[in-house]
Amino acid sequence: NAGVTQTPKFRVLKTGQSMTLLCAQDMNHEYMYWYRQDPGMGLRLIHYSVGEGTTAKGEVPDGYNVSRLKKQNFLLGLESAAPSQTSVYFCASSYSAGGTSYEQYFGPGTRLTVT
Amino acid sequence: QQQVKQSPQSLIVQKGGISIINCAYENTAFDYFPWYQQFPGKGPALLIAIRPDVSEKKEGRFTISFNKSAKQFSLHIMDSQPGDSATYFCAASLNSGYSTLTFGKGTMLLVSP
Numbered sequence: 045n046a047g048v049t050q051t052p053k054f055r056v057l058k059t060g061q062s063m064t065l066l067c068a069q070d071m072n073h074e075y076m077y078w079y080r081q082d083p084g085m086g087l088r089l090i091h092y093s094v095g096e097g098t099t100a101k102g103e104v105p106d107g108y109n110v111s112r113l114k115k116q117n118f119l120l121g122l123e124s125a126a127p128s129q130t131s132v133y134f135c136a137s138s139y140s141a142g143g144t145s146y147e148q149y150f151g152p153g154t155r156l157t158v159t
Numbered sequence: 160q161q162q163v164k165q166s167p168q169s170l171i172v173q174k175g176g177i178s179i180i181n182c183a184y185e186n187t188a189f190d191y192f193p194w195y196q197q198f199p200g201k202g203p204a205l206l207i208a209i210r211p212d213v214s215e216k217k218e219g220r221f222t223i224s225f226n227k228s229a230k231q232f233s234l235h236i237m238d239s240q241p242g243d244s245a246t247y248f249c250a251a252s253l254n255s256g257y258s259t260l261t262f263g264k265g266t267m268l269l270v271s272p
Contacts, residue, residue: 086248086264134202146191150202
């Protein structure tokens with residue numbers, strides 16, 4: 045079991061460029077989440093998904109889009125990157141059908157710098 | 160509006176001492192309170208969690224104390240070790256498998272040898 049994996053690990057973008065962050069989980073989890081982590085700000089939820097084909101906005105969704113075409117994958121897109129999107133991005137997943145744990149399992153993170 | 164307030168921002172404790180991190184929440188509908196531990200360069204990982212039907216939960220050297228009337232909960236690390244040096248996040252959510260977590264801003268703990 046690889047758990048939650050994220051691609052890429054690091055990326056530098058110029059202002060206005062676009063990119064997609066990929067998250068994959070092999071735990072058959074229903075729910076997936078994208079967070080950003082900034083110094084002194086904790087973890088803030090960007091978007092989340094409660095199942096294949098569904099997505100919802102979190103606390104800080106502006107400037108980001110997401111898609112969940114397959115249960116195991118959750119993509120985060122930046123259409124026109126801005127320096128304010130420089131951050132570390134974490135993907136997480138939780139809950140297997142029939143399970144009782146609400147634990148969220150986090151990936152290793154993607155460090156994104158926008159210049 | 161910050162729904163989960165965490166303090167202190169940083170904490171230095173000597174080896175063998177007790178580390179205490181506090182959190183306060185506002186939403187009385189919250190009924191699941193986990194603590195996550197994050198080492199540098201890694202993603203957060205669940206450390207311990209509590210539901211409001213108990214006032215304390217202990218797992219090894221880690222204890223959560225919960226005060227429902229005060230809407231506060233805290234993490235106590237007994238016999239703190241250098242390997243405990245990490246950032247700790249408290250969080251809160253509704254009791255649902257897909258309920259989103261609201262995180263505190265984190266506490267950076269350094270345990271000095």
